[in-house]
Amino acid sequence: MSLDVARIKKDFPLLARTVRDGKELIYLDSGATSQKPYQVLDAERAFYETSNAAVHRGAHALAEEATIHYEDARSTIAGFIGAAPSNIVFTKNATEALNLCSYAFSNATSLSRQGTVSRSIDPRFILKPGDSIVISEMEHHANLVPWQELCAKTGATLRWFSVDDEGRLDLSDMDTLIDATTKVVSIVHQSNILGTVNPVRAIMDRAHEVGAVGIVDGCQSVPHMPVDVASVGADLLMWSGHKMLGPTGIGCLYGTSEILDAMPPFLTGGSMIEMVSMETSTFAPAPQKFEAGTPMVAQAVGLAAGVRYLEEIGMDEVADHEAALTAHSLSVLTAIPGVRIIGPSTTVERGSSISFVVDGLHPHDVGQVLDNRGVAVRVGHHCAWPICRRFGVPATTRISPYIYNDESDIDSAAAGVVAAQDFFGVRP
C-alpha cells in the first residue's frame, strides 16, 4: 500500500540533480511548489509541438484541436474534485482566484452604487458598512489581504476565528462570529504553515445558514488528499496547479453553477463576452465569463497530466503516504531537544506541512545549514505573518514533503537541524 517512492522519483528529472557542490538534493518544499514529472513536461511540450493555437477562436484544424485539448484538460481537472467541467474556471493561480472572488463583491458594490448598468446585480454581492467578512487567523496572505482591501472599499468589517495553542481553530464562538451580518466566509482547508486540517464542512454549513457565500482555500488540500467538492460544501474553492505537479501559471476555481452565474466578472475583454457594441456588452456564461483573454492552454494541458499522474497513484494512497510521513516527522523532530512544533502535535486532522522553531536559532540560519547539506526547506513567515505573531515567533522552518519523499528525507532534515544546533553551539 505504501508508495514506491524510488520509482516515483525517477519520473522527476529535477530530483536527480545535485546542489551546493555535488550534494544529493532532498526537496522538502512542496508546500511552496511541487516538482514536475516527465508526464507533465511531455504533455506541455507535445501540445506546443503538435496542437498549439489560440482556443475558442478561429475554425482551422489547429484551433479546433487546441480547444479540444483545453476543454479535455478542464474535464480531467473537474473530475479530480468531483465537479462538472462548467464549474471550473482557470486562473493564473489561487491568489488570482481569490481576487476574482473578492472583486465580485467590490464590483457588484460599486456597480450598484453607480446605478448605471441595466443588468441585475445579485444583492448577496453588495456590501455595506455593518456587513462582515469572516476568515481565520491562520489564513495565507492570499486569503487575507484581498478581504482587507474589500473591507476598505466597502466599509464591511473583517472578523476571524482565532487559533488555539495546538494550532486548531477556536470554533466555540462560530455562531456569533458568523451571524446575520456575514456576507462571506473564507477559510483555508489545510493550513500551509501549521498543517491543520480545518472542519470546513461545518463552517460552510454555518455560512449557508446565514446566507453568506462560503469559500474554501484548497491550495494545500487538493494536492494532498482526496477532495470532493460536494462533501466540502463550499460555494467556491480554489487551488494552484503548481503545487500539485502542474506548471506554474495555472490555478483553478471551482464554483457552483448558481454562484458562478450570479457573480459579476473580474477581468473583462476578449473571450468572455456574448455580444459587444460600442456602448455596452453582455457576457458569456461561466466559465468563459471569468476567462478573459487568451488563456493558459499549455498549462492546463500540463496540469491535466499532473492530475492523471496523481489519479494513477490514487489520492487515498497519497494521503496515507503523507500521513505516515507526518507521523515520522513529528516523532523525529520532537525527539530533538530544543525543537518545538508550531501546529498540531498529533497526526489527527493534520497534513504533512510541519513548521518548527529551534531554541536559540533563527529559521534563516537553520535553513542555511540544511541547504548546505542539500536539504531544501522553507524558512520565513510562509505568507502567514499573523499566525507567526500569534505563536510569538518571527518565522519558522517548514518541511513539506510530497509523493517523492520518504522517511530518509525527513531523517536528513532532522540530522541537519542537529547539525545547525552544533554549528551555532546551541545544542541543549
Added chain:
Amino acid sequence: MNLESLYQEIILDHYKRPRGQGLLASPLGSAHHVNPTCGDELTVEVGLGSDGGLLIGYEGQGCSISQASASVMSELVSGHTVQDAETFRLAFIEMMHAKGTGEPDEEVLGDAVAFAGVAKFPARIKCALLGWMALQDAEIQSGLLTTQTKEHSP
C-alpha cells in the same frame, strides 16, 4: 561553498555578543525596517555626540546575518561623520553586489569585510543590508543626510 565562508567567526561573534545594542536616549532620527520575506525586523536610530560624531542605536530580531551586520555597522559607524558613514555604506553595498568576486577594502570596511561571503548567497544579501538601509533612512529622517541617493537592495 562551505558554511564557514558564509558564517565567518567575526559574524558568529557579533551575533552572540552584539556590540552597542539598544536605543538612544535622544535620537535625531530613527527607521524601522523589515525584511518582508522572512519577517526580520530592525530599528536603527541616529544621533550626534558632543564631538559631532554619529551615535548609533539599534534593536531588532532576526537571523545571525542581519543581527551581526547591524552590530558590525554600529561599531564601524559610531563616532564618524555622516560623510564617512556614507563611504562605509556604499562600500558595503558594493561588496554585497560583487557576487563574491573582487577584494573588499578592509581599510574602509574593517570587520565588515567578513560579510563578503554573503554576496554568494543571494537570499541572504537582504539580511546583511537590513541595518545599512535602516541607517540611511534614519539619517535622512534626522536631516543629517539630505542627498537622496537611496540604493535599493536587490
